[in-house]
Amino acid sequence: MLRGIGGERIAGRRYAARSQQVRKAGIAVAGTHALLDAAQVLFPGLFLVTVLWFGARLALAGTLAAGDLVALYGCAAFLVQPIAAMAGAISALAAARTAATRIRSVLAVGDTQEPLAAAEVAGDRITDHPSGVWIQRGDFTVVDTTGRHGSELARRLARAHTGAVLADAVPYLFAGTLREVVDPVRRHGDAAIGRALHTAAADDAVKGFASGLDTEIEEAGSNLSGGQRQRIALARALLPKPELLILVDPLTAVDAVTEASVAERLYSERRGLTTVVISGSATLARVADRRVSA
Numbered sequence: 001m002l003r004g005i006g007g008e009r010i011a012g013r014r015y016a017a018r019s020q021q022v023r024k025a026g027i028a029v030a031g032t033h034a035l036l037d038a039a040q041v042l043f044p045g046l047f048l049v050t051v052l053w054f055g056a057r058l059a060l061a062g063t064l065a066a067g068d069l070v071a072l073y074g075c076a077a078f079l080v081q082p083i084a085a086m087a088g089a090i091s092a093l094a095a096a097r098t099a100a101t102r103i104r105s106v107l108a109v110g111d112t113q114e115p116l117a118a119a120e121v122a123g124d125r126i127t128d129h130p131s132g133v134w135i136q137r138g139d140f141t142v143v144d145t146t147g148r149h150g151s152e153l154a155r156r157l158a159r160a161h162t163g164a165v166l167a168d169a170v171p172y173l174f175a176g177t178l179r180e181v182v183d184p185v186r187r188h189g190d191a192a193i194g195r196a197l198h199t200a201a202a203d204d205a206v207k208g209f210a211s212g213l214d215t216e217i218e219e220a221g222s223n224l225s226g227g228q229r230q231r232i233a234l235a236r237a238l239l240p241k242p243e244l245l246i247l248v249d250p251l252t253a254v255d256a257v258t259e260a261s262v263a264e265r266l267y268s269e270r271r272g273l274t275t276v277v278i279s280g281s282a283t284l285a286r287v288a289d290r291r292v293s294a
Contacts (some may be wrong), residue, residue, distance in 0.1 A: 045089075251279070
């Protein structure tokens with residue numbers, strides 16, 4: 001899931017630092033933990049031995065009857081349980097306090113990334129102020145930029161428009177049937193899914209699967225080629241027909257013929273809807289209503 005939301009690298013850096021802190025803290029508390037474990041055995045045992053020792057001395061002196069000694073042993077054995085429970089409660093309380101502190105620190109973590117400069121919607125245009133790029137509503141626009149700048153531009157545009165769908169350059173597919181992968185919210189029928197797959201030129205891949213839409217896709221699409229993953233991810237983004245669709249390098253893993261086919265189908269399918277493709281592809285630029293550089 002972290003890969004799906006782009007948080008894998010941030011989590012990796014945190015894990016590397018925090019794991020060392022946890023290791024050091026674990027070594028530091030090991031002695032205390034061992035002491036508590038020993039106390040759970042030692043104190044009840046000492047109590048039972050002490051009571052029986054005094055009882056046995058009284059019995060030998062004739063002060064305590066044998067039956068009373070047996071009764072005393074029963075009482076002492078019963079009291080061992082609450083004493084052991086008390087020691088266990090101390091250990092549980094320490095663990096609970098540590099866990100609560102960790103949960104509080106997790107909840108207190110804010111946004112680790114610098115806030116993105118604003119893009120805004122005004123009339124029929126979506127303007128990204130940092131780059132100066134503006135998008136006309138209803139147009140198919142190709143923005144010629146790549147790398148980090150392209151990804152940041154895409155995120156700013158997506159934040160500016162409610163209901164926008166952003167498909168990143170490295171798509172992530174969760175495990176499930178092909179139908180579930182393309183339509184994770186299960187709001188569309190097979191006909192709509194088939195149309196989205198056709199637009200993304202992924203229908204030929206479906207025909208090659210023995211089970212069609214019921215084919216099981218492994219985590220991260222590991223049983224698919226890079227081109228198949230990109231096209232299925234594109235179909236997933238196309239399916240809900242968002243008013244604003246933002247694609248970042250959507251066809252880098254397909255051949256030139258397939259790219260040209262997808263470009264034509266994509267333009268036709270998205271006619272009248274706002275589409276932004278961030279890519280240096282000349283094939284996509286040829287079908288665009290407008291091409292800009294950023």
